[in-house]
Amino acid sequence: MSKTSSAHSEGPPSYPTDGSQAAPLALVEVTKSYPGQPEPALSKLSLEVDAGEVCILVGPSGSGKTTAMRLINRMIALSSGDILIGGRSVLQRDPTELRREIGYVIQQVGLFPHLTVNENIATVPRLLGWSRERVADRVRELLELIGLEEIGKRYPAQLSGGQRQRVGVARALAGDPPLMLMDEPFGAIDPINRARLQDEFLRLQERLRKTVVFVTHDIDEAIKMGDRIAILREGGTLAQYDTPADLLMHPADEFVARFVGADRALKRLGLATLKEVELLDAATLQVGDRRIPVTCTVRDALSHVLASGGAPLAVTDGEDRVTGAVTLELLGGLLKNGALSAADASDAEKALT
Secondary structure (H helix, E strand, O other): OOOOOOOOOOOOOOOOOOOOOOOOEEEEEEEEOOOOOOOOOEEEEEEEEOOOOEEEEEOOOOOOHHHHHHHHOOOOOOOEEEEEEOOEEHHHOOHHHHHHOEEEEEOOOOOOOOOOHHHHHOHHHHHOOOOHHHHHHHHHHHHHHOOOHHHOOOOHHHOOHHHHHHHHHHHHHOOOOOEEEEEOOOOOOOHHHHHHHHHHHHHHHHHHOOEEEEEEOOHHHHHHHOOEEEEEOOOOOEEEEEOHHHHHHOOOOHHHHHHHOOOHHHHHHOOOEHHHOOOEOHHHOOOOOOEEEOOOEHHHHHHHHHHOOOOOEEEEOOOOOEEEEEOHHHHHHHHHHOOOOHHHHHHHHHHHO
């Protein structure tokens, strides 16, 4: 494997930097050791992130989450192993140029206080040598994308915490990076605004499809935000790398099961919407006036049914037409085994009785 002491030629990246596509990321036997420490901070971490995917790094304190992120953009040096972006080792890149091509969002945002919002967002494009007109167009586009067109001339101190975080995301996207690193970006935000920012980022990601490495200590945030989740143990070893659904349904061992939580079946229902459920025939049930949309998660649907006293609820499509119904029995069956069809839920109920 490549070592940090090895000689590497510097040169341009082997992937587009004009936003035309995201870049795949691979960590290969990545290890980081510090002098005087008996154990490595990160030990032989290997994983691959497909282009356009969100990979979440999560684990207890001392598991090497942030260390892994800082190795990717060469803020700290590898002890051994290699990291490939778009198939090319980061060790072959000039560190400064590499960092300009990677978007970075941190918990404390890090906006320059003496620059306006417009100027903050323009920082990386200017460093990349973009023309004044192209920079202005990009700033305008991003402010529109995050819904803050009116604040371009304000300074960070004049913004709310949520607004500063959104500007931080816009700044990270400004250079059209093929890869974004996000280090607990919403950790310092109150719960209500945090949920809104998470939803907004997912909306942006659905449109932009960047490759993202996202560090969090919150397993619920990981399940909500990630296409794949890497759970790290103390000592920086990988416990499991999987999709949220497979992680919840099939934890690799007791450590993963404890970390995910005893309510993992309920969390699993938060990943699926009623679109994925084989609904019951509303005509055969006494559904009241209360309705829920088919875009509702199964977990939220269960909450609605419980709030209605256990009565069946009609499910409607985007044009408010009734397409089916859900009952406490149906959703309870899904809760027990994570199945997403009425038949599977029925079979699970029989198996449990």
